[in-house]
Amino acid sequence: MLNINNLHVEVGGTAIIKGLTLAVPAGEVHAIMGPNGAGKSTLSYALTGRDGYAVVGGTATLNGEDLLELAPEERAAKGLFLSFQYPLEIPGVPTLTFLRTALNAQRKARGEGEVSVPDFMKLSRDVAKKLGVTPDMMKRPLNVGFSGGEKKRMEIYQMALLDPRFMILDETDSGLDIDALKVVSEGVNALRGPDKGMLVITHYQRLLDHIKPDRVHVLAGGRIVDSGGPELALALEADGYDRYKDAA
């Protein structure tokens, strides 16, 4: 599914990711943990193609297709989704208009027909119910005036509607209280599947109690410095990241 090989990324001329190699097979959820400044968010932006995150070496493919040559919207149409650590407010653009535009743009790029307004309305309502997204939230401009928790729920709502193949969750637990964490995690778990993959980026172990990963990787100093099963996350929670200081 997602294959990253010896990836190097610079931001403003400074090397942040320095030879990162990682493979997430279809059907698996991998967690990336690491201290602040390890390059976790840089990795998610480089994979999704944000300006200013310059890939200076290595490869990244999704189902064998080169991601790095594609524009951000083309990567999205290939099924790559990023749940943002800090979702943006888009004033003046109603949430439903935004989502229907995004869904139809992706479908168009894949050569599929547009979803009709009634079909979209039904789909959006069905998904909203499951995630506790209220009709009021869907009518408002996207994320405008939303609390931190509402914005994260809206990210997962978008993810469920767009039905991507590979999902990157960047610090999805930050800003969530324990009840919201449960709702969001259930929403995420419902999107797991044999032909889908997920990369869960988190600083803390607690999210992984709810979204159980198949593998856990430690990112420090721009490289994967350790990998293991779910027990690695527990060990990190107990011991911290100090022992990777030198590895970086």
Added chain:
Amino acid sequence: MALAELKLSSGETALLEAFPPTEAGQAARAQITELGLPTRRVETFKWTDVRAALSEGKPQADGSAGLIPDCLQDALVLDFAPDGFGLEGEKDQGLIIETEDSLPIEGAGPLASLAAGFAPRAVVLRVTASQSRPVVLRRHPGAPMRVRVELEAGTRLNLVDTALATAGLSTGLLEIEVGTDAELVRYSLQDGKLGAIDLTQAIVTVAEKGRYHAISLMFGGKLARAETYVALAGAGASCLIHGAYLLSGNAHADMTTKVVHASPHGQTRELFKGAVQDKARGVFQGKILVERAAQQTDARQNHHALMLSEGAEIDAKPELEIYADDVQCAHGNTIGALDDQALFYMRQRGIPEAQAKALLVEAFVTDVFDAIDHEGVRAWFSGLARTWLEGRAS
């Protein structure tokens, strides 16, 4: 002391020949001979150089007046052609239409003087009872227009004025008197398709509790300037002036307004929004003057603009001048670029860059149209804005 005689440009000299032999035509000729056309040296024209735009005299007119949109099929249409004016559609009771000589207009500035000078006649609309049908003032390429609108107490009129020539000089002068508790709603559309020069001036007086609402959409031209002067003369008089400009290529559009609060309890609401790309230039000058007598004035002015490309230019001059001590006045002015982070967010969701930009600009600009009560006109203006945005996107 003898003043050095002004040396007229060849364009100005050529223009002198173009005025009709009316009193106002003579006055305009005399004014140009004495002062020339306004240039950058005139403070209120520092970003809009009329002399340079008319450097070859009166340009050849081209294009069409445009079709009346479906939403205005019930309107009474006044067509202004270079050689006269015509009427189309039904006229309701309570609207009297006359023509009169175009008389010189004192102290109203160079645009008003030019427009009065070019107009062979002035058309007078006297409103003695509220009108359900809108009145459309449609300017044909190269046509001058001079219209006086008088609303008697308690009456109401919707006025739509359009200037859509692709080339040529079109001038407009609107003198509007809004009577006690009367309301004039004006919708203006200007699109000079990069080639036309459009100079339009509105001079508005609002009596006690009267209302002047004006919402305009400009796409600019070789040079387009819409100047509005509003005197809130009576107590409790109010005005709402909204404008949007969407400019590309070498288009130039100038929205200049001056509102004078002369009586207490007046209210002004101004909202201007623009998006400018390529080498286009948008100009906003807005002055609100609150005289000493105008206590408890409530005036707000906002101008916000987006630069969509490097070579574009936006010039803004907001001004508040307040002599009363018990007033609420505020103004805001911002010029910025589209938010890169918002753009990336939208693209990550699969929306192509051009479409994402169009959505953001549309969201930014269209709240100017929220003040349009006429549903059809609101849809018409929003649709024109969207077409412009989609043109950018393709």
